[in-house]
Amino acid sequence: MGDILEVDVNGEESFFLNKRIICSYSGRLSKLFSKGAKESRNLKVIFHDFPGGSESFELMARFCYSNGTVEINFSNISLLHCAAHFMEMDNSVGKTHNLLEQTEKSLDEVRYWTMSELLVVLNRCQDLLPNAGSSGILERLLDSLVGRLALTSEPSPCPSTSSSDTSVVRFSSDSRSTESLKNSISRATWWFEDLSVLNPDLIEMVVNLMVSQKFDHATVSRFLFFYQKSKFVCAPTSHKKRKIIEIVINMLYLLDQSSISFKSLFGLLRVALNLNIGKSCRNRLENMIGSRMDQATLDNLLVPSPPGSNYLYDVNLILRFLKSFLSGGIHQVPLTRLQKVASLIDVYIAEVAPDPCLKPSKFVALIVALPDSARDSHDEIYHAMDMYLQVHGVLSAEEKIKVCCSLNYDKLSSEVCIHLAQNTKFPSKSVIQALLSQKSKLKSILHDTNQPKSPSNFKESDCKMKDDDSEQILLYAGKLNVISENERLRAHLQGMQWRVMELEKVCEKMQTQMTKIMKSRSPTSTRSLPRLCS
Known part of the structure; x- marks a missing residue:
């Protein structure tokens, strides 16, 4: 015993x-x-x-x-x-x-x-x-697995197809080229389904090993998206789904971002928002999306607000995207990308402006999130602001002024300034600011028209002018008869100068009327007009 x-x-x-x-x-x-x-x-x-x-x-x-x-x-x-x-x-x-x-x-x-x-x-x-x-068997097995995949897999035949959201890319009209592309992609992805049986912890080890061995990042990213979708089908609990998606996001963060489908990132985001993933993991996903905001569309940005919120769209999420987009510094972002994002955000602002629950501070934050250099015109911002003030009629005068201070009046067209001057929804300060801005523009135009160019130093760049209708006249020096065209130009400038002077008189008259209105509101006050929005 x-x-x-x-x-x-x-x-x-x-x-x-x-x-x-x-x-x-x-x-x-x-x-x-x-x-x-x-x-x-x-x-x-x-x-x-x-x-x-x-x-x-x-x-x-x-x-x-x-x-x-x-x-x-x-x-x-x-x-x-x-x-x-x-x-x-x-x-x-x-x-x-x-x-x-x-x-x-x-x-x-x-x-x-x-x-x-x-x-x-x-x-x-x-x-x-x-x-x-700890026993070492797993390391040896994974080395063997990844080594086989490296030998049998081929990188994407064209770098541009890696991050493309299109399903078919044709190199030529030859059907054999298309068939060759399909075969190449098939050879590079044959193992997707085989590896989808592994659990998330093992997949994390596999992908880390792939990255260290210089696997094609486009292929790895496609596998991660495939893995997430296939595992979600059989994942019984939200906890397991959360673990899957967190590992997928963390592995995508290791890859070259240009190799990842931008459309798929937004699909991943919509799933992640419903699973309450960890903060660090969510930040990584938002940084990946925000850094490529110039590739987004309006539909991408219209993300519903989190549960329990009364506003329609998740404005805070978009603000975080923009922060990530500018994280490297304004000067590090090419102007073309900056302008593309500004154009998209202007459309987004117009879309969310009618939301009655959108706070003024959030509305203003969307406007000022991008630097002023990103926009050549504030006309779209004005129209969105007009809509916002119409829906939010209960705002106090102070709140309206704060909203309007985000508008750059110098970047408003003449038509918009005329509309603003007659718009009762805007505070008096905004009307005066718009009028002063237009007066400054008119004086600038008048000054330019009083300095005609001689034929000897006439350049194409000197022939760009704006009349009161904001139309541009572009004269090509190499294609015109200097003597006859110079007389026509002189006549046009004289007529234009007369119209500018008339508009300046109207502007000064409107400013005088506004001054009287302001004084009539507080007859005992001897102070000057309030300081305008900078």
Whole structure:
């Protein structure tokens, strides 16, 4: 009875073994009983974290009772290797043929395994983490897997197709070229479905290894999107879905951003918003999207507000996008990209302006989020502001002034300024500011028209002028008869000068009337007009 050892394996099953036999193969148990134990009493060992549970322990015990022999194949090698590592069944026990050595030799043959056999072993390893990682078997299997993919996969045939959202790209009208492209893509992605059976932790290891071995980033990003969609179909809980999407986002963040489909990022965002993912992971996704805001569309930006919010669209999300877009500094962003984003944001502002729950501070924040250099005209901003003030008629005078202060009156067209001057929804300060801005423009035009160009130094760049209707007259010096055209130009300038003077009189008259109105509102006040919005 003294040689009987009871072993409780993870609470699953208890095994009654000969202590002498099992200790002769296990360094762990041998050291445990090295101080000796009373032979008259039964001994019991409890394992709470035995890798592979009772199935793995039974295979290990059979090895010990078979004088150190066991059949090792791809279906049990992961269990035997992790059990041997856990029980310290190596050369230290003095056995000629120890289990750890035998499994190591079998792993040396991994390069001869089929892909399906390799995936079977990896699947078994998923249940053995973290023991499979510490024993070294997982690293060897992953190296073999990624090495095979590197040999059989081909990078995307054209860099531009990597981040394209189109499903078909044609290099020429030749149907053979299209067929060749399809075959190339198929060869590069044949493993997508095979690897989708692995759990997120293993996928994270695989992708990290791919990145370190310079895999084609476009192919890796397509796989990650494929993996997320395929795993969501069978993921039973929101917790598991959250883990999947967080790992996918973290892995995408490692890749060259130009290789990732921008459209797919927004699809990922809409899924992530419903799963309440971690803050750091959400920031990474928003940074990836925000850095490429010039590729977005209005539909991309119209993201519904979070649950519990009373406003229609998630304005805070768009503001974070814009912050990411400018994170490298205004001067680091090309003007063309900046203007493209400004044009998109102007359309977005017009879309959210009718929202009765949109606060003035958020409305203004959208306007001033981009630098003034991003916009050549504020006409669209004015129209959106007009709509906002119409819907939010209950705003105080102070709130209206704060909203209107975000408008650049110098970048308003003459038509918009005339409309603003008659718009009762705007405060008096805004009307005066618009009039003063137009007066300044008229004086500038008048000054330019009083300085005619002589034919000798007449240049194309000097022939761009604005009349009171904001029309441009462009004269090409190389294509006109200087003598006849100079007389016509002089006549036109004289007529234009007369119209400018008339408009200036009207502007001064309107300014005088506004001054009287302001004084009539506070007859006892001797102060000058309020300071205009800068």
